[in-house]
Amino acid sequence: MSCPGTVELGAYVLGALESGEARQVEQHVSGCPVCAAELAELAPLPGLLDRVPRADLAPVGVAPSPELYERVAAAALRPRRRVRLLLVAAAALAALVLGAGATAWLTGEQQRTRSATAGPVEASVTASAEGGGSALDVTVAGLRAGETCTMVAVEDDGDRHPAGEWPASPDGDGRWVGWAPVEPDAVDEVVLLGDGGRELVRVDL
Ligand SMILES: [Zn+2]
Structure with missing residues (x-):
């Protein structure tokens, strides 16, 4: 063929x-x-x-x-x-x-899920190999209502990659899937930032 x-x-x-x-x-x-x-x-x-x-x-x-x-x-x-x-x-x-309005989803076999808590904020992140990088499926609670949540993937060498940005629900929670151009193995941690760039939680992968 x-x-x-x-x-x-x-x-x-x-x-x-x-x-x-x-x-x-x-x-x-x-x-x-x-x-x-x-x-x-x-x-x-x-x-x-x-x-x-x-x-x-x-x-x-x-x-x-x-x-x-x-x-x-x-x-x-x-x-x-x-x-x-x-x-x-x-x-x-x-x-x-x-790509407008679309979010990458993942069916990769190699997946890692990690959770972390910081004050009232709880987050769980699943990283999967996807499209040459990582899809990052995040579930978070404890945010301020409607607060804009930005996900950043931090690479082993410290490089930071924006992986998505979403508004929290009126209850202060959310579930989103972002993507970063780094393979899951090379993602050291995922950081969630809130309004004004305040750090909400770091999830160690
Ligand atoms: Zn071919």
Whole structure:
């Protein structure tokens, strides 16, 4: 099998290929680092689609390569057998690339969950490998009502990466999924900041 196109890989990620075709793609990807890398880039796709209607989730930085959208668009323009299916995949990819209102979700196998308490604030963070970085699923309580909560992923070497920003509920809690361009192993801790940058809690990973 020659390299499947981006849209076909997208259709695979979405579970939209027939089982025989899906097996072919799997077989090919297992022996082709180029396609394996592309597949990793597309991995946030299914969860993104699930999450797009969740209007209460603010956007986070999902960062596919700049040329991804062009590759998808070009592939979608070529006449293909399963046009409708591929258009669905292309639309999904466009949603991924444009990213507005979407939050990356994760199905990674390697996950770590850690919790921490600081004063009234309790937080639990699950880090999973996702799209070449880490998806950070955070549950927090004890914030001020409506307070803006910013998540920062701190790398082993001290580099800080903003991973998302959301308003707390009127009850002062929230559950959000952010993303940072650091693999889970390299995330030392996750810091939640409140209004005015006040530190709410640090969760050691
Ligand atoms: Zn390939």
